[in-house]
Amino acid sequence: MNSISFVLNRTWRRITLITHVISAGAWIGIDVMVAVLVGVGWFGTDTEIRGLAYRALATFVVWPMLTSGLICLATGLVLGLGTKWGLLRYWWVAVKLGLNLLLCTLIVAVLQPGMDAVGGYGRDLAGGTANATDVSSLFFPPAVSLTTLTIATVLAVVKPWGRTRSLTRAR
Template sequence: MSTALQIRPRATTPWRLAGRPRKLLLVLHLASVGSWLGIDVTMAVLVFTALGADDPGTRSLCFRALELVAVWPMTISGLTCLVTGVILAYGSKYGLTKYWWVVVKLVLNLLLTTLVLIALRPGVNDMAEQARIQEAGGPAMAPASDLIFPPIVSPTLLMVAVVLSVFKPWGRLRRNR
């Protein structure tokens, strides 16, 4: 009588985030989304007020305020959203790379936070510096027409991400075998 040695694959349970920790993380995720959108609205008010203002004092005030609110608070909100979103996805049935809606949100989040640092930051710093020079009696500030795009592009893409989160369209990246 021979005994066959059977090697059975060990059933592994994927790590799941459940109950109160999951809810707390979702609250943090939503709070970061809310603050990110709020900063976008503030940025839009400051940029469009500056662009439409005839008074040089109003323009310089707007760009100096923009320097304070736009770059670091937005980066922190974007990174908080990214980190909480990645943990929520990894710790749930959705996974990080299983569903289109999660992958697209990941790409949007990475794109937007990168753009804040490489595209928005230099433009905002430059305008704030020009504002300080103008206030000190130097030449008038140059028009800031490039800064029109961030307050349009950023909230639009964030709203796309919100819609994706709620409707969860397009299903899985790969079909189950």
């Protein structure tokens, strides 16, 4: 990893860090919105509004979420490679890298493929003919993502566990 490291000057480090923190914040905000829409879909009393909530989930969530996740990943990579932190030099960065990759993979491999069914469920619900789609599993996307992003934020601020000695020595 060191072979492609470079030094970010002060201005670029600040610009990249600001973009990194904004993208992480946007990602968390989108997750909160997902939790609200899932809550309205489950517990709402008006079927038309519940149907709209599911359709909004299916239409507006995946791409903004993936975009903010990828911007967070890209700026994180630049910050890691362009500063003393490295990518695998400190546990807090290495773990955040793993968590970011895991979440982006889950968005593409698990969340996105189920969205058509959720949208169809919303349309049917609003039309008064709810189909058999299991929407109870919609608990997991916001719960898993919000928990993971909270852990990543705590790691970023606390920077625990020091250097990855074994990984560093192996290189």
